[in-house]
Amino acid sequence: MSNTSKGIILLLLSAFGFAMMSAFVKLSGELPTTQKTMFRNLVTAVIALGFVLKNKVRVFGERKNQKYLLLRSGLGTLGMVLYFYAIDNLVLSDADMLNKLSPFLLIIFSAIFLKEKAKNFQLVAVLIAFIGTLFVIKPAFSLEIIPYGAGVLSAIFAAGAYTVLRFLGDKEKFYTIVFYFSFFSTVTLLPFVIAFYEPMTFQQVMYLLLAGSFATLGQFGITIAYKFAPAKEISIFFYSTIVYTSILSMVIFGQFPDLYSIIGYFIIFSASFYMYSKNKQLDKAYG
16 A cells, blocks of 8 residues: 555544544533533543653653744644634534635745745635635624634634644654643643533533544544645545534534535635645646
């Protein structure tokens, strides 16, 4: 099996992990968003710590990388809280698709902060994706737009976190970065959880533990996948999460995206496919 094929399989597995995480977060019911986020990250922190200790590396990374690890963790925590809020208040596939705007925003952030020049076709893809977003959000001057705004903001903060990750590159091991982020978010959210704690049933605890386990599968899957193949070659397959979340929305929650959302999904996916195709053409031209 080629490395590209391994990368695709791992990315499909990662997408499934994140889709299941979203479903279990929603299944956990009426709990504070910060409480859900903290329990999800606590599970990931414990698992990631096992990898850190096994490989005998610095638990919190190198001193010179601390400000970047903190920035990545802060942006990632804000993005996750907003994403979980969107999951609780939107059709699952809508929340997931809005979060998937982050790769397009990453292009803009990389150009601004990392001085990576954006190609014309990438800017076109960003514009197309933005148009698709309008179909999903269906802008209206009412409180109903707040969860959609949270979904877009979750993508913005996620793109910021990924920009910092690109800067870090191979300066830290992936399990160190995952542990740092998970530990940071657990500690920073703990005061809010204590202040607004809602008692949980055994079933809710199990749902959140499962959410954390599947999130870890997704996190490690996507990280290892990109070690087998460049993101520009396989990233399109990560959009399989939309298929998974759409099925889960309909089967588990009885929620169906409306026609405008489906059109928006198609437009955003088309933008991603367009960018993927152009990258393949460039590889052939310069290969």
